[in-house]
Amino acid sequence: MSLSDFFQQIINGLSLGAFYALIALGYTMVYGVLRFINFAHGDVFMIGAYCGYYITDRVQAVFGGKLMWASALVVLLFAMAVCAILGVVIERLAYRPLRNRPKLAVLITAIGVSLFLEYGGQFFFGAIPRAFPELIPDLPVGGLGTLVITTNQVLVFGVTVALLVALNYIVKHTKMGLAMRAVSQNATAAQLMGVNIDTVISFTFALGSALAGAAGILFAVSYPSINPLMGILPGIKAFVAAVLGGIGHLPGAAVGGIILGIVETFVGASDYSTYRDAIAFAVLILILLFKPAGIFGKATVEKV
């Protein structure tokens, strides 16, 4: 592998990692406040992509086919809004009634919701893959020698960074973010201090699902064939990314996503490319064996 190939793979890996990071953040935030894995998260990502599929043409018609960046932004915000609402509705209908039940019950419900979104999606959207419309003409914007960077990669990376900055601001500098952090440290104590847990949890779901929706649009832009089961594999891989970074740790999820994206891209470019999808599980098993708390996570002692 030449040096320019190497850097090309790094660039591809970064943009793949950006999706994983965005989805992983949703897993990690929900895990932080509720201590459970939201299995349906990967399917919210799929719904985001379908929002884009159904609305792009209309938005572009409103803009008269000009101002592509502006219409892309509208599509992105629309998908994020729909997914945020969907996340809140899922939490309200399926998870909240089970808040004080055994964890297994919530886990099973989450799997149920995930299956419902996948196969309900197949029922309503059709099982055949759809071609995602072009949001922005995909042109090489420049590069060094043989190194190529395309507009889509710029879009993916730019949007991801912008969302991460916004998320960081919300979590660190707003009252709601403070409440989120309080709930994830100790839900009971937070409640006693006057934090409305239900609101915080709804907000967390909205935030995480909006990120997943954005990831759905970005993913569909880069791999423009979408189907109702497209969320399963990225969902699982993003979960691995969250565990890799230390589940419940926000910067950890982003870093884990980027690492996983780069590792996967390099495996995909190597002779073992058929094992590309299996690598995430190998990574997961290795972390669980050697550093179950993840890169940034601290090993915690369970209190009785």
Place this chain on the structure above:
Amino acid sequence: MPMKTRLLLIAVIVASGLLSSFTASMNSYYVQILTFIGINIILGVSLNLINGHTGQFSLGHAGFMAVGGYSAAFLTTTYGPSFLAALGGSSWWSEALLFSGALVVGGIGAAIAGLVVGIPSLRLRGDYLAIITLGFGEIIRVLIQNTDAVGGPRGLTGIPGYTNLFWTFAIAAITIYSISSLVDSTYGRGFLTVRDDEIAASSMGINTTRYKVVAFVIGAFFAGVAGGLYAHSTRYLTPEGFTFQKTVEIVIIVILGGMGNNAGVTVAAILLTVLLEALRSVSDFTWLPQFVRDLTKNRMILFSLVLIALMLLRPQGLFGGFRKPKRT
């Protein structure tokens, strides 16, 4: 195990033997359904040991079934003919020897797979197990698809049709017997303590990881045996037969029957198998609106709604509640 239960067990096995001698005069469609009922009972009860009694959540049962089914079928198709020839041609006892050997090998193969998957993931909380086993199921499928010796994506054909109602129900009875008596034994109480309170169990000196791994390996073993039965019943295996949908089907059987309730799971296995067959004919009822008929064709939507509704309304399962007090 009291004498009465033991007699019952023997009676069931003898009855299945008698029943199978009438197989020839029965409609082969019904024989097929009865066989699937037996296989689903084995799968449900074995998953119940992991999910119900031990309180871990495995989503890889179809994967273990695939490992068992493929190993057993590979044995009987590749080495079967020479094995039978060495025993002086095929007779009922040489075939029985071959088939039971193949089933056991399939079960052991699945158990080894269970050990490999279980050891890293069972040291941690149940959520991880669910994800890892889900991934494992997919990996197994990919591996089988890439293995030419078992036909790859084309599937494995020419499997001898050794499975009959006797084998199916005798093994189903043995599965129910082994798992019930295992859980009821002194040793087996450990599974229940791991489920009920892992921290308390480990502070009482119970090696919780070991119990989880044991439950996992035994559950995988029986799933592998069920896979072997399935292979020799359909006589044709494809990787597509062991998708996540199959796992969900087994999980639903366990949850419908009530986690940790072997009798309930057995009834649920019968119920679900029959209902799913009945559902096939619903899609032919032309008087129903097209929407409803399409919906019944898509069983996964129904499965998902059943899962959510059960967890919200009856987490102890349809038949749970009278065996154990409701847990809080």
